[in-house]
Amino acid sequence: MVKVLIADKLSERAAEIFRERGIEVDEKPGLSPEEQREIIGEYDGLAVRSATKVTPALLEHADRLRVIGRAGIGVDNIDIPAATKRGICVMNTPYGNSITTAEHAVAMMMSLARQIPQADASTQAGKWEKSRFMGVELFGKTLGVIGCGNIGSIVADRAQGLKMRVVAFDPYLTEDRAVNLGVEKVTLDELLARADFISLHTPMTDQTKGIIDAAAIAKCKEGVRIINCARGGLVVEEDLKAALDSGRVAGAAMDVFVKEPAKENILFGHPNLVATPHLGASTSEAQENVALQVAEQMADYLVLGAVTNAINMPSVTAEEAPRLRPYMKLAEQIGSLAAQMANGGLSSIQVEYEGHAAELNTRPLTAIVLQGVLQPKMDSVNMVNAPVVAKERDIDVAEVKHERQSFYQSLMRVVLKTDSETYTVTGTLFGHKPRIVEIDSIQIEAELEGHMLYVENDDKPGFIGNLGTALGKAGVNIATFALGRASRGAGALSLIAIDDAVPEALLKDLHKLDGVRRVTALNFGTDSPAAG
Numbered sequence: 136m137v138k139v140l141i142a143d144k145l146s147e148r149a150a151e152i153f154r155e156r157g158i159e160v161d162e163k164p165g166l167s168p169e170e171q172r173e174i175i176g177e178y179d180g181l182a183v184r185s186a187t188k189v190t191p192a193l194l195e196h197a198d199r200l201r202v203i204g205r206a207g208i209g210v211d212n213i214d215i216p217a218a219t220k221r222g223i224c225v226m227n228t229p230y231g232n233s234i235t236t237a238e239h240a241v242a243m244m245m246s247l248a249r250q251i252p253q254a255d256a257s258t259q260a261g262k263w264e265k266s267r268f269m270g271v272e273l274f275g276k277t278l279g280v281i282g283c284g285n286i287g288s289i290v291a292d293r294a295q296g297l298k299m300r301v302v303a304f305d306p307y308l309t310e311d312r313a314v315n316l317g318v319e320k321v322t323l324d325e326l327l328a329r330a331d332f333i334s335l336h337t338p339m340t341d342q343t344k345g346i347i348d349a350a351a352i353a354k355c356k357e358g359v360r361i362i363n364c365a366r367g368g369l370v371v372e373e374d375l376k377a378a379l380d381s382g383r384v385a386g387a388a389m390d391v392f393v394k395e396p397a398k399e400n401i402l403f404g405h406p407n408l409v410a411t412p413h414l415g416a417s418t419s420e421a422q423e424n425v426a427l428q429v430a431e432q433m434a435d436y437l438v439l440g441a442v443t444n445a446i447n448m449p450s451v452t453a454e455e456a457p458r459l460r461p462y463m464k465l466a467e468q469i470g471s472l473a474a475q476m477a478n479g480g481l482s483s484i485q486v487e488y489e490g491h492a493a494e495l496n497t498r499p500l501t502a503i504v505l506q507g508v509l510q511p512k513m514d515s516v517n518m519v520n521a522p523v524v525a526k527e528r529d530i531d532v533a534e535v536k537h538e539r540q541s542f543y544q545s546l547m548r549v550v551l552k553t554d555s556e557t558y559t560v561t562g563t564l565f566g567h568k569p570r571i572v573e574i575d576s577i578q579i580e581a582e583l584e585g586h587m588l589y590v591e592n593d594d595k596p597g598f599i600g601n602l603g604t605a606l607g608k609a610g611v612n613i614a615t616f617a618l619g620r621a622s623r624g625a626g627a628l629s630l631i632a633i634d635d636a637v638p639e640a641l642l643k644d645l646h647k648l649d650g651v652r653r654v655t656a657l658n659f660g661t662d663s664p665a666a667g
Contacts, residue, residue, distance in 0.1 A: 137437050138199075139180035142171060142187040145206055146426035149182065156434040172196045180433050182206065189213040194221055202436050204429040207232060207416055209366075215447050224436060225446040228428040229520055230285060235421035237289035239414060240334050240364040243388035244294075246409050247332075247360050248273055250386075253406065271331075273297045279330025281346065282337030282365065283308045283318065284513075285527055290334055291318050302326050305337075306512055309480045310554065312529035320480070327354040332362065338513055339366040349374040358385040364415045367391040376401050379408065390415050446517055459499065462492060462547070465569035466500045468583045468659060469549045469562045470507025472571065475657050476560075476589060479553030483531035484508055489546040493536040501534050504549055543572065571617075574628060579619030581630040587657040588637060593650040594620045594627040601648055606633070609641045626652065 136159045141150060144164040153160040158180075166174075168188065175181070175197045182204045183189065189203055194217050203213060205227040218225050246252055249270035257264050278294045280287045283303040291301045301318040304326045313320040323346075326333070333355070337343045347361060348371040361384060363370050372393060378384035379402075388409040392400055395413060402408050416425070428444075435441040442448060466486075486501045505521035516524060525532050548561040561573035571581045592598050599618070606613060612634045620627035637645075637656050645654045 137179045138177060139182060139433065139437070140175065140178040141182045142166065143182075143184035143206075144186075145182060145184065145429075146423045148423065149206075149426040149430040152427065152430035153434055156438055158434060158437060168193065175200065180204065180437055182429055182433060183212070185209065185212050187212065189218065191217040194218060194223070197221070197223070202226065202433050204228075204433040206422075206425040206429040210446055219447045224442065224448050226429065226432050226436070226442075226444050227446060228425040228432070229444060230523075231425035231428050232416035232418075232421035233285045233289060235418040236364060236415040237286050237293065238418075239390060239411075240286075240290050240336070240362055241293045243362050243364060243390065243409060243411070244278075244332055244334065244360075245273065247362065247386045247388045252409050273299055273332075275299070276331040277302060277329050279304070279326040279333040280318065281305075281323070281326065281333065281335050282343075283313075283316065284336065284524070286365075287334075287336035288316055288527070290336060291316055299332075302329055305480075307481055307509070307528050307530070309482050309529050311482070315529065323351075324354055327351055328356070330359060331356065332360045334362040335365045335369050337365060337369065339368055340512060342512060344368050345371045347371065347375070349377070352378045352383060355383070357383055360384070360386045360388075362388045364388075364390040367393045367395060372401050376405065379405050444517070444520055459495065461564055461567040461569065462495060462500055462545075463503050465547055465562050465564060466503040467507040468569050469547060469560045469571065470504035471511060471659060472507075472574075472583060472589075472657065473549045473551040473558050473560045474508040474511050476574075476655060477551055477553050477556070477558050479555045481508070481528070481530050481551065481553055483533070483550075483552040484525070485533040485535060485550040485552075487535045487537060487546075487548040487550070489537045489539065489541050489548075490544045492545040492547050493538070497534060497536065500547070501532070504547075505532065508549075508551065546572075548573075571630065574619070574630075577619045577621050577626070577628055579617050579628065579630065581617035582615065582632070583630075583657075583659045584632055585614075585659060586633050586636050587659065588629070588631040588633060588645075589653070589655040589657055590629040590631065590645075590651070591653040592627055592629070592648075593652065594624050595650055598627075598648070598650045599629075602629075602645070605641075605645060605648060606631075609638075609644075611635065611637060611641070 138159045139153050141162045150160045150162055172193055175193060176199060179199050180202045181200060184206050191214055200223050202224045203218060208227055208229045210227055213225055215225055250268045254268040277300045280291050280301060280303045283305040294301050295317055302321045303318040304321055304323045308320050310320060346369055352374060375387055386407040390411045391413055432443045486504050488497055502518040502521055505525055506516055506518045509516045509521055509524055543563040546561060546563050551558045559575050562569055562571050614632040614634060617630045642654055642656060
């Protein structure tokens with residue numbers, strides 16, 4: 136019989152769902168890592184929250200394990216590359232606790248405005264310091280929301296109910312979506328300068344890590360108040376402490392910290408800090424929702440082979456997988472290339488299929504394209520939830536199948552429109568290997584792998600030599616070099632595979648080369664689901 140281990144405390148209903156589906160389940164929360172390693176080999180599924188750490192050491196003993204389900208959105212406690220390597224599907228429940236987390240952020244904002252925790256402690260200590268706790272109204276104040284996705288948009292809605300003005304910074308927020316939400320789309324610098332309160336609702340990525348640091352705080356209003364119920368590390372805690380000490384930041388409400396559990400922290404003890412122990416998703420309703428969702432998803436996978444909200448694998452049937460796998464890798468690559476080339480908020484994505492590709496089940500392929508487009512700036516996006524994320528952000532998605540014949544037996548094309556420009560990337564398969572064959576109407580033949588440079592330049596003698604010389608002097612080794620041009624003497628472009636990431640200083644130097652129009656660093660990882 137199929138067996139599942141519930142390793143952290145979940146709603147009792149989760150175990151009931153497994154049993155109703157004919158799955159044997161053991162509930163053993165609180166085991167030590169050593170105890171988990173001793174028994175994990177007996178199970179096909181592992182359901183966890185945040186307490187259990189799914190490490191390579193644990194997975195080495197998990198010979199039967201087929202699926203790991205995380206009751207919640209964050210998967211920081213699961214070693215996804217290690218699980219993927221062992222062929223284990225990792226699922227999460229990204230939408231079960233959105234309202235709860237948003238409400239906690241609003242509660243933290245109100246507590247911060249009226250110093251409720253401090254006033255409560257003082258009053259219960261027998262003091263009556265009415266004049267000490269002079270708060271501020273939320274009415275008429277400006278709330279800056281950094282990250283206006285599912286949770287951020289709920290916070291914006293609740294803030295408007297409090298008659299606050301809301302400005303939002305989000306690279307994926309379109310003008311139409313902003314209008315529908317009733318928020319004003321602004322740049323990060325504009326948000327920092329105008330907001331009385333700043334609430335963070337963005338995932339932790341290379342772009343968002345430390346987004347609130349000393350430089351950002353220096354751009355804020357004097358007396359700004361900061362709320363973080365998203366991810367520890369979005370705020371540089373040392374810089375926030377200095378700003379609280381100086382009074383530039385009037386108060387901070389923190390539910391998440393760089394190191395958790397946070398038994399000690401540089402911010403603790405500050406009179407203008409409100410702190411909670413990562414309670415964003417801690418309501419009975421949210422716990423029930425995510426527990427039920429993870430049980431249903433894992434049961435569907437173990438019994439039917441269906442995949443929902445998978446982090447590390449595409450949603451396809453066993454029959455389709457062999458034929459679709461090379462197309463999945465192509466779909467992810469052309470989506471990722473288009474996204475890394477693009478500037479501005481996304482407004483639409485059109486995916487076109489020609490030849491043999493048009494005869495396939497293209498829905499999972501289109502979802503993989505969306506995954507490729509959204510992943511560079513967002514975490515926890517996969518082929519299952521990518522369409523939902525696109526819909527939430529009012530990104531129009533269209534799928535077109537052409538019956539016309541082309542030079543290639545199969546073609547996939549992504550047409551990506553932003554607020555300002557349109558980008559087109561076309562690819563095909565040579566054997567089973569993805570190749571880029573056209574970018575913005577310029578023919579080029581290139582494989583995408585690892586670290587690359589995308590260069591647009593004037594087509595004139597000497598440019599390629601100067602570019603190669605600049606890279607060589609910087610110690611950057613070129614693996615492959617693909618070149619295309621519109622016509623003689625017109626614009627040209629290059630896709631250059633290099634051994635290592637290009638330092639920011641070198642990118643700036645390359646922009647100074649005579650004839651350069653654009654230089655962009657690209658990254659195509661080899662550990663993504665579609666690339667396996």
